[in-house]
Amino acid sequence: MVVIGALLALYGPVVPALRDRFGLSEPTAGLALAAQSLGAVVGVVGFHSLHHRIGNRALLASSYLTMLAGTLVFGLIGVWPLMLAAAAVTGLGLGGVDFAISRLFLIGLGSRGPALVNVAHGCFGLGTVLAPAVIAAAGPAHYGPVFVALGLLSLIPLACVRGIRARPTPAELSPAAPAGDRRTGERRLPVVLAGFVALYLLHFAVQSGIGSWEPTHLHALGHSMTSATAATSAYWLAMTAGRFLVAPLARRWSPATIVTVSCALMTVSVLLVMLPGPTPWAYAAAGLCIGPIFPNGLNWLNRSAPASGSAMAYVIAAAMLGSVAFPPALGAAIEEYGVGALPVLLSGLCLATVAISMTLALAGRLRGPRQQTAVRRPATQPPQATPTTTTAGSTTATQEKGAS
Incomplete structure (x- = not known):
């Protein structure tokens, strides 16, 4: 969440450097953020449609890898059209990460979910604060290494996806209402x-x-x-x-x-x-x-x-x-x-x-x-005390009555 917050806040401070390097107008240089944001919209909807097919673990892993690929290309390739495409690819992964973490926290952490969703999005906010400070310290002209470093940071959560259960996905939870x-x-x-x-x-x-x-x-x-x-x-x-x-x-x-x-x-x-x-x-x-x-x-x-x-x-x-x-x-x-x-x-x-x-x-x-x-409870479980979990190390009871 820190990484995707930083990525959303990073493009604004580097607009002057992009403008000067490629001879762009101000609005054209700002298209990188627009491309990433539109990619994120597609990423949310697209990864949602794949979630029930590939499972929780593969959803997050593919989102991280997509984000990694986009940031590396943006930071290393000095061709403006390719950089715009890379920003859109970064957005695809960013949208998948944001959607998956928010959804799995709510579904899989029981009564702790509401508080921890606030913490997760607080970490997102930390990224939006830290990214401009890093660019100010490094200089806008050195945006390439900053993007590469952010992409490589996504390897840390990628290494932790084994701790997430592949099933059940939220789509596999069935209603228990009359x-x-x-x-x-x-x-x-x-x-x-x-x-x-x-x-x-x-x-x-x-x-x-x-x-x-x-x-x-x-x-x-x-x-x-x-x-x-x-x-x-x-x-x-x-x-x-x-x-x-x-x-x-x-x-x-x-x-x-x-x-x-x-x-x-x-x-x-x-x-x-x-x-x-x-x-x-x-x-x-x-x-x-x-x-x-x-x-x-x-x-x-x-x-x-x-x-x-x-x-x-x-x-x-x-x-x-x-x-x-x-x-x-x-x-x-x-x-x-x-x-x-x-x-x-x-x-x-x-x-x-x-x-x-x-x-x-x-x-x-x-x-x-x-x-x-x-x-919602897993369809394969009886309605009493049905566990719902996303992490391999913690199984929490389904949210109590009134939590729906």
């Missing part, structure tokens, strides 16, 4: 899934929008580029801290509460961005509130539409699409209306996330315990 409850859940699933897709698409739009345009906004307000860049680093660091801080609460508070409160506080923080004095602090506060949404949204999704199905793949893909599509759209709006429009646009997106999260929470309460989607 037929009537299953039919009710199946009818409601498209609506629930659409709500989560919208929630992830919009909150990632806010997350990536701040990360992309905060320096420009702060510089327009009179801050130096050095302080504006430092404030953006503080924003990413706060987002990482938010995930670690919420991890102990994930076993006490419902994920619906965590996500809804986080969306509301994110909105308040972005509204405070409109005040010129506390703007850098407001951005940092927004990062602190944004951090818990992704992992705890997955916990919430798993209770509403268990991760043994396809819902998680679509939701993670939607999040990645939001991070690709919205920063350029916000940039076009800034070019048209000025950078002062950024807080207004971000506030509108935040208010939409609050409305969606509150609607999903209310719908969950109205469904009641009888209509909740049942915990």
Whole structure:
């Protein structure tokens, strides 16, 4: 998770070096990140479709190897079209890793899963903080060895995949609910899934929008580029801290509460961005509130539409699409209306996330315990005390009643 976080944060700082080396325009040099992000969307959906065929261990191993191949080619081959293709290949593996780790943590770690998903995505955040610092120390012109080193770091988890059980995969877990409850859940699933897709698409739009345009906004307000860049680093660091801080609460508070409160506080923080004095602090506060949404949204999704199905793949893909599509759209709006429009646009997106999260929470309460989607259990096991595990060294009981 540290490696894939670093890969997502690495392209921005090396854009000047790519521009100078290959004689590219700024937007063209930024296509590497777009290629990786689009590759990650395809990777999430593609590896999800293969998961039940190849098993848990092969899914992660192939994801790591794909990511390794892409980073090595990008770091060693000095041909721009090949580098764009390599960035897309890196994205394929990155999407597979993100999807597989998130899904297997939720399915295979029982009651510890909600807290550890926060920790895993906190490690992802550490990568987004560390990568720009490494590039700043090494110099953007030395991006090649940094990409190669990151690729080689993926050999460490690759060496550990033997500790993951190949079976059962989440797709091999069967519902234990009565037929009537299953039919009710199946009818409601498209609506629930659409709500989560919208929630992830919009909150990632806010997350990536701040990360992309905060320096420009702060510089327009009179801050130096050095302080504006430092404030953006503080924003990413706060987002990482938010995930670690919420991890102990994930076993006490419902994920619906965590996500809804986080969306509301994110909105308040972005509204405070409109005040010129506390703007850098407001951005940092927004990062602190944004951090818990992704992992705890997955916990919430798993209770509403268990991760043994396809819902998680679509939701993670939607999040990645939001991070690709919205920063350029916000940039076009800034070019048209000025950078002062950024807080207004971000506030509108935040208010939409609050409305969606509150609607999903209310719908969950109205469904009641009888209509909740049942915990998935292996089809080959009896319903009592069925074990669900992904690690060879630890077998945990199926999540208790009410965890579905």
